[in-house]
Amino acid sequence: MERTAAEAAAGGKGAWRDGAVTYLHLLFYIAISGGQIFFNKWVLSSKEINFPYPVALTLLHMVFSSVVCFAITKIFKIVKIEEGMTTDIYISSVIPIGAMFAMTLWLGNSAYLYISVAFAQMLKAIMPVAVFLLGAAFGLEEMSCKMLAIMSVISVGVIVASVGEITISWVGVVYQMGGVVAEALRLIFIEIFLKKKGVRLNLISMMYYVSPCSALCLFIPWLFLEKPKMDESASWNFPPFTLFLNCLCTFILNMSVFLVISRTSALTARVTGVVRDWSVVLLSAAIFADTQLTFINIIGYAIAIAGVVAYNNHKLKPKPQGNEQQSADSKANPGSPQDVETSISTKEAS
DSSP, X not given: OHHHHHHHHHHHHHHHHHHHHHXXXXXXXXXXXHHHHHHHHHHXXXXXXXXXXXXXHHHHHHHHHHHHHHIIIIISOOSOXXXXXXXXXXXXXXXXXXXXXXXXXXXXXXXXXXXXXHHHXXXXXXXXXXXXXXXXXXXXXXXXXXXXXXXXXXXXXXXHHHHTOSSOOHHHHHHHHHHHHHHHHHHHHHHHHHHTSOOOOOHHHHHHHHHHHHHHHHHHHIIIIIHHHHHHOOOOOOXXXXXXXXXXXXXXXXXXXXXXXXXXXXXXXXXHHHHHHHHHHHHHHHHOTTOOOOHHHHHHHHHHHHHHHHHHHHHTOOOSTTHHHHHHHHHHOTTSXXXXXXXXXXXXXX
């Protein structure tokens, strides 16, 4: 009897410890994800650095990611690149994913030059609507009254939040919405890649293939749009340590997303992302002078987030058939399609 009680106590301590570690993972993800958003905003708009070149910044992130992934997989061989990638699949799937990823990061970072971090996060809430509509156009989503109602709630919330914005820049709005559409297309291409091509990749493998492609796609607009400005301007100053730290934080963010999903679930990661978004909106009002939240802002964003939560619950609700087997496969293989799709979809514009 005493042994049984001791085992129960040990099991309780183990469960408490395991739960504490999980919450630490979630808190770390919220901190590093929100911190990276503020870091990018500071780099792009601060007078101390004065580096208003979003394409160049994003290009550096992708080059850094490519180098690190190459070192991890080919030099130190910590992670093995999974097989199944062919030239045809790379051309038809990876290149479109990489191109849309480059567009997402480019346009999303460019928006920070014109609108506040808080308003940018509010506009990002429209993402499920773009994903759903484009998914329906590609035959990946089915129209239903419930989904249309959820999309309407999100849209109304974003519109109300936009009406409440005091100083709105339509250039920034266009950049942000362009980034949202590019991100939605990227997610559609990823879903086609996973479902129709049948290739399963963990996050490192996916980044190994996508990062160089995104870097190449970013190099072309940088060469023609930003390099001439950088050559003419002598006022910007980007310290090497700040550059390295910014790139490193972006890479750590990707790893934290993968760890959260591997330890919990895709739904937990998305709900945690909602908490992160609220934290970013509220903190940005205290940190940045260009952020002035109004009551209408908050009401509109609350409506949009309610719709996003409803979308997540509906989208990630387990299917009745084969649910137990799917759950077991997901735990046994953290690099399953659901994990890869979610880990990539929750990655912030770096």
